[in-house]
Amino acid sequence: MRTRKGRLCDADAIYQLVDSFSYDGTLLHRSYMEICENIETFTIVETDLNEFIGCAALHVYGPHLAEVRSIVVRAEIKGHGAGGLLVRSLLHQAEESGIQCVCLFTRIPYFFEHFRFRAVEHQALRDKVLKDCLRCARRHSCDETAMAIGELPALHDRASDDFMRAPRSGDLVQLHV
Numbered sequence: 001m002r003t004r005k006g007r008l009c010d011a012d013a014i015y016q017l018v019d020s021f022s023y024d025g026t027l028l029h030r031s032y033m034e035i036c037e038n039i040e041t042f043t044i045v046e047t048d049l050n051e052f053i054g055c056a057a058l059h060v061y062g063p064h065l066a067e068v069r070s071i072v073v074r075a076e077i078k079g080h081g082a083g084g085l086l087v088r089s090l091l092h093q094a095e096e097s098g099i100q101c102v103c104l105f106t107r108i109p110y111f112f113e114h115f116r117f118r119a120v121e122h123q124a125l126r127d128k129v130l131k132d133c134l135r136c137a138r139r140h141s142c143d144e145t146a147m148a149i150g151e152l153p154a155l156h157d158r159a160s161d162d163f164m165r166a167p168r169s170g171d172l173v174q175l176h177v
């Protein structure tokens with residue numbers, strides 16, 4: 001088994017596999033178009049014969065935070081180390097990019113504890129909460145564990161502040177009618 005960066009030719013296999021785990025909320029739904037648009041964020045794991053086994057994506061919020069998303073391995077190949085290869089590959093990419101913290105939300109914290117992720121408060125990951133949780137039907141009864149590895153983002157980190165701050169006059173295009 002080996003990992004490599006995702007390519008557009010993988011998009012269909014990624015879509016089919018992620019979709020098969022989206023119906024019960026195990027994974028967030030990703031449309032085919034969204035996968036194509038973000039294909040460079042995906043890493044895939046494949047056999048030595050180039051057979052697709054699974055995938056995971058590293059969504060970067062900024063130097064302070066990235067998130068492991070859409071991590072999944074084909075059911076018949078579970079338990080053979082492919083998931084671990086994906087996690088290690090994403091952590092390596094984050095380290096190479098100088099990202100201070102990697103996070104995820106999961107219902108299987110025990111799997112991620114193998115890789116030294118620790119449980120944290122959901123609110124400590126404001127970028128993730130703003131991006132996904134505010135629109136989630138289960139936001140008041142979330143059964144996922146928030147986990148992180150590395151130094152948690154500081155409260156003033158830019159991505160979430162940009163989202164929360166009131167618009168300034170220069171942010172809006174002035175129309176001259």
Ligand SMILES: CC(C)(COP(=O)(O)OP(=O)(O)OC[C@H]1O[C@@H](n2cnc3c(N)ncnc32)[C@H](O)[C@@H]1OP(=O)(O)O)[C@@H](O)C(=O)NCCC(=O)NCCS
Binds near residue numbers: 072084114
């Ligand atoms: C989670 C998943 C990606 C793991 O992939 P995998 O290839 O089976 O994992 P690995 O074989 O690399 O396992 C690595 C270690 O984690 C353990 N592990 C695997 N799945 C686990 C689970 N669900 N809970 C706890 N530990 C788990 C393994 O026993 C192994 O431990 P070891 O190194 O001490 O033997 C895979 O089970 C999957 O696709 N699940 C469905 C989708 C999903 O739940 N994704 C996570 C969403 S947050």
